[in-house]
Amino acid sequence: MxxxxxxxxxxxxxxxxxxxxxxxxxxxxxxxxxxxxxxxxxPRHIIEAGQRALEQNKTVYTPNPGLLELREAASQFVLHKYGQQYRAADEIIVTVGASEAVDITLRTILTPGAEVILPAPIYPGYEPLIRLAGGVPVYVDTRENGLKLTADLLEPHLTDKTRCVILCYPSNPTGQVLSEQELADLARLLEDKDLFVLSDEIYSELVYEDQHRSIATIGKLREKTIVINGLSKSHAMTGWRIGFTFAPAYLTQHMVKVHQYNVTCASSVSQYAALEALTNGIDDxxxxxxxxxxxxxxxxxxxxxxxxxxxxxxxxxxxxxxxxxxxxxxxxxxxxxxxxxxxxxxxxxxxxxxxxxxxxxxxxxxxxxxxxxxxxxxxxxxxxx
Ligand SMILES: Cc1ncc(COP(=O)(O)O)c(C=O)c1O
Structure with a gap:
């Protein structure tokens, strides 16, 4: 068989x-x-919030995109930390880790044959999901470019089949981040193109000598970017499985359907713990x-x-x-x-x-x-x- x-x-x-x-x-x-x-x-206070949720029988389904209070807390967190503006009501989804966020994004935007550009070397979690969604990964070799995807390196790889560019900065596996100028140049190249940007910012709280910056805050990029983040790395919560998508409402309304029929909602107990993380633990x-x-x-x-x-x-x-x-x-x-x-x-x-x-x-x-x-x-x- x-x-x-x-x-x-x-x-x-x-x-x-x-x-x-x-x-x-x-x-x-x-x-x-x-x-x-x-x-x-x-952190202890997050664990206790999870325990309280269990004891108070908060063990039932939540709304599909996640608890509204949690989406509100996530909205405030990214506004306060990174200047990203997303409405809790219709631009944020609470996912099962950043992994599910990547999956629902790709399944929402890709059609068979759609090309997805990835700076390489890169986290190996994207390619299988691109392929399962019918897409074609197109790698851009960044080894001679300081392990960074810059506008001049990217431009020759764009075709009329390119549907998405993946950015993963700070990067797994290289630890590199893009400078303000590098992000601005990429934004200028991409702003008028018919494609989406998946910006995986799961390591945003772990930027060292500088501040985290997101391409979604530059010019017209917000309208075509899906920002992915989560609590696995920032709050040492890998096993709780809480991630987020931040994307304009016209995209989120479709992504939420893929999410709904896949997982219904993220774990309710984990969502209450995440609420604590993003209210009383913003600097954890x-x-x-x-x-x-x-x-x-x-x-x-x-x-x-x-x-x-x-x-x-x-x-x-x-x-x-x-x-x-x-x-x-x-x-x-x-x-x-x-x-x-x-x-x-x-x-x-x-x-x-x-x-x-x-x-x-x-x-x-x-x-x-x-x-x-x-x-x-x-x-x-x-x-x-
Ligand atoms: C770049 C990147 N994206 C996504 C993930 C998946 O994160 P999560 O555990 O929240 O699903 C990881 C995990 O290592 C990662 O390194």
């Missing part, structure tokens, strides 16, 4: 991040720097951000001193050094590092073929783990050169 299964689904590969994480569990004493989730617990990310900055600086300096080539990224919790000088493919490098020194990193090719020649290190780990793991990385690379 297997031949009857949708070939498009059969072709989807398990993510390279999961593959390496699964392997790590078979190696006793292995240290892992692979996971993209905060090592902090969800700040102490975590401080810790990430000092870890980033530590890991960056260590890697530099070992001879890795890398830029110091300004957001998210990843470093993406080049491993080219060691003469191994990203798979060989990651496998040998795991087998010989028991440290797991994600091979760059998990972030599309354009990630070949790199590895991703997550520094969402304690200082002790980072120190030990980097000692082992140092021992490993000293054998290679």
């Amino acid at each position: 297997e031949h009857l299964i949708n070939p498009q689904v059969k072709e989807i590969q398990i993510s390279g991040i999961r593959k390496i994480s699964n392997l790590v569990s078979t190696i006793p004493g292995a240290l892992t720097l692979t996971i993209g989730q905060p090592d902090f617990p969800t 990310a700040l102490p975590m951000r401080e810790a990430y900055v000092s870890r980033r600086d530590y890991v960056y300096e260590r890697l530099k001193s070992m001879g890795f080539e890398l830029d110091k990224p300004n957001g998210a919790f990843y470093l993406f050094p080049s491993i080219a000088r060691f003469g191994l493919s990203s798979q060989e490098f990651a496998m040998r590092l795991l087998q010989e020194e028991h440290v797991a990193v994600v091979p760059g090719d998990a972030f599309t073929a354009y990630g070949e020649g790199y590895m991703r290190i997550s520094y969402a780990y304690s200082q002790e783990v980072l120190e030990q793991a980097l000692d082992r990385v140092e021992r490993f690379v000293s054998k290679l050169v």
